Amino acid sequence: MSADRPLEKLRVLVADDSPAMRGIVRAVLSGFGCDRVFEAENGLQALAVTESGGIDLVICDWKMAPCDGIELVRALRDPARSRDPFLPVIMLTAYSETARVREARDAGATEFLAKPFTAETLYQRIAAVINRPRPFVRADGFNGPDRRRLERDHSGAERRQARQS
């Protein structure tokens, strides 16, 4: 890995219905050394690209049709439908309300970044995905990164119980 081009070896899929936004994300990624950027304009196209394999990271918008970002994340996390249920997904969206962050997290998004974004905030999210990956939780109704990182100092009763295999 070159320090000048930290993301040089990654293959990133950018899914956004706005061609301009896809171009902006592509430009920022090129600054990080990532030139292998694939594009999709909705969730269905994004799923098709991931099915072909080789994608390391998905950066997706929320509001797309057909198949929005939440539906995309749910499909990617579904072992029955997805080639790689652990594929990291950064949700990049104009939504910024707490309830939206929670909804994205509950769908299985790895990180959340509100538009308008900066090169610095996108870098921070990618660095978090690489350097501080969360374990995955597979439970009834949820497949995705452990959501507790966002719940600081969890002090409630321990409700989880390990699945016996």
Place this chain on the structure above:
Amino acid sequence: MSQAKPYEIINPPNKLKAKTGSIPAVNPEAIKRAEEALEQVKSEFRNWLAEEVRKLERAHADIHANGLGGKHGEALFVVAHDLRGLGSTYEFPIVTRLAKSMCKLIETAEKRAAAPRALVDAHVGAIRAALIQNIRSDTDMVGRELVEELERQVIARVGAEG
């Protein structure tokens, strides 16, 4: 006591780190290069924003012809939502603020049913005026007063969290 649901914890292989190694949490050089890359496309920003505003105007004309209900109202919301995300990136943060206020007003079918058409029109007009008059941020006094008034009216109707 309720029965706890079973769960499974999985530590998947970190495929990204296998390719990149640990990357610096802070990397001013990479960020500087990314900002330089953005500079290369900056000359297009105003044209791209103008195209987004044209989409807004088309969607706005549709709701005047067909009403805010159904797919026409949803289409207007989608364009406003896109503008909310794009305005600041295109160096028009006031457009992001205006579009955010508009999204709050027409986000759901229920809100669209109750939204006064004049208030929707005022948001579209303000976004158009910001672009035409090159009012980029709320440091412009007239722009600030306008956006604050629109935000006040929207909050009065749907609440601050709406």
